[in-house]
Structure formats: C-alpha cells, structure tokens
Amino acid sequence: MSRCLEIISPGFLLLVTAFALQQSGELLASILLASGLHEIGHWAALRFFGVRAERFRLAAWGAGMVCGAGLSYGQELIAVIAGPAVNLICGVACARAAEHMGWTSGYLxxxxxxxxxAFNLLPISVLDGGRAIELILSLWADxxxxxxxxxxLSIFTLVLLTSGxxxxxxxxxGNAYLLVGILGVWSMLLRRE
Incomplete structure (x- = not known):
C-alpha cells in the first residue's frame, strides 16, 4: 500500500468529497487550510521539544500524530494548545488582512x-481542550x-452540544451539518472509551 493511502483514511476522502459537492470550493479550502495550519502548530511545538512525529493520519473527524518520545505534562500541554493557538492567531491575521486590504474572502x-x-478547545477528551484539562489536572492529581x-466532562459537554x-x-x-459533526465527535469518544 502506498504511503499516502496509509495516512489518509477513506472516511476523510469521502467527507471532503461530500462537502465539496455541497458547498463552495473556497469554503472547503478555508477549512482545509485552517486544519493543516492547526496540525502544523502541534508539529512545530513537538519539534521545538525535540520530538519527532512518527506517523500522521487524516481521518474523517480529525487528524492525529503518533510520537515516539515522551513529554512532560507541561511540554505536552504546550504542544496540545499550539494547534488552537495557531488557528486563533491566523484568524486574527486573516480578519485584519480582510479589513485593511479589502480581501473580502479573508473573513471566511x-x-x-x-x-x-475554538471548537478544538471544548472540554472533550478527544479534542485539544479536553486533553489540556486532563494534563493540567494530572499535574495535581492522579x-x-x-x-x-x-x-x-466530555459526556456532559457532548449532551449539551447535541441538544443544542x-x-x-x-x-x-432541517439543516443538520452541525449535528453530523457532533455525531462524529461522539463516535471518536465512544471508540476511545
């Protein structure tokens, strides 16, 4: 099997194709770029601590890296927060570029x-926010x-999100796009538990 097929799941390709057929290409490009830069944020923090990612995988409901070396709780916390931090920094930069340069797509x-x-900062164990809370609690508790x-906390949050x-x-x-995404997070959570 080729290296590319090992890292990209069929579910990811199916989701991207379905989304591309339903939405604009620019919306898909903005989401893929935000996702890619998010993962680069995690990767850059790991590299800063001298850790190499052994494997990277794109799946329908997110991406993941497998790292060989262990990190301290503090180092892992920085690596976990790096992805959402990159997104928030890029979001502000895109909004400023849109405002000052007349780049209307910048708002997208x-x-x-x-x-x-922001979604990745939700307190759900399979997302960055849940992992960050777990690492912080692990500094002071078992x-x-x-x-x-x-x-x-993950189940409580997902019940609220599902209800909303x-x-x-x-x-x-009948617009159920948000519900489909939340069901994907439920699926990841149930497979992990």
Whole structure:
C-alpha cells in the first residue's frame, strides 16, 4: 500500500468529497487550510521539544500524530494548545488582512480558523481542550482521576452540544451539518472509551 493511502483514511476522502459537492470550493479550502495550519502548530511545538512525529493520519473527524518520545505534562500541554493557538492567531491575521486590504474572502478564512480553534478547545477528551484539562489536572492529581473527570466532562459537554444542535436543526428547517459533526465527535469518544 502506498504511503499516502496509509495516512489518509477513506472516511476523510469521502467527507471532503461530500462537502465539496455541497458547498463552495473556497469554503472547503478555508477549512482545509485552517486544519493543516492547526496540525502544523502541534508539529512545530513537538519539534521545538525535540520530538519527532512518527506517523500522521487524516481521518474523517480529525487528524492525529503518533510520537515516539515522551513529554512532560507541561511540554505536552504546550504542544496540545499550539494547534488552537495557531488557528486563533491566523484568524486574527486573516480578519485584519480582510479589513485593511479589502480581501473580502479573508473573513471566511478568519472564521474557519476561529471556529476550528475554538471548537478544538471544548472540554472533550478527544479534542485539544479536553486533553489540556486532563494534563493540567494530572499535574495535581492522579492521572487516572484526571482522565475520569475529563470523561464525565466530555459526556456532559457532548449532551449539551447535541441538544443544542438538535434544537438548531429544528429551528433551521432541517439543516443538520452541525449535528453530523457532533455525531462524529461522539463516535471518536465512544471508540476511545
């Protein structure tokens, strides 16, 4: 099997194709760019600490890296937060470029960055925010206890998000894009638990 097929899941290709058929190419480009820069943020922080990513995988509901060397809780926390931080910085830069240079598409790119960065900061264990909370709690408590607390927080957060997405879907006359994304996060969480 080729190296490219090992790192890109069929689910990722299917999701990108479906999205491309339903939405504009520029929207898809803004989301893919925000996702790519998000992962580069994680990768750059790992490289700063001298850690090499052994494997990278794009899947339908996100990307992931496998690293060989261990990091301290503080170093891993920095690496985890680096992805959303890059998105927030790029979001502000795109918005400023849109404002000062008349680049109207810049607001689309800014929005993709800010939404992706903020979404990844949600307190859900399979997202950066949940992992960050687990690492912070592990500094002061047993890692097992920290993992349990974040698991409970993850389920609570996802129940709220699912309820909100269902309500929005009904209010919008059946638009279920947000609900599909949340179901993807549920799927990742249930496979991890």
């Amino acid at each position: 790119y800014a929005g993709a960055h800010v939404i992706l960065g 890692p097992w206890l920290a993992r349990r607390i974040v698991s409970i 997405a269902l309500w929005l879907s009904v209010q919008s006359g």
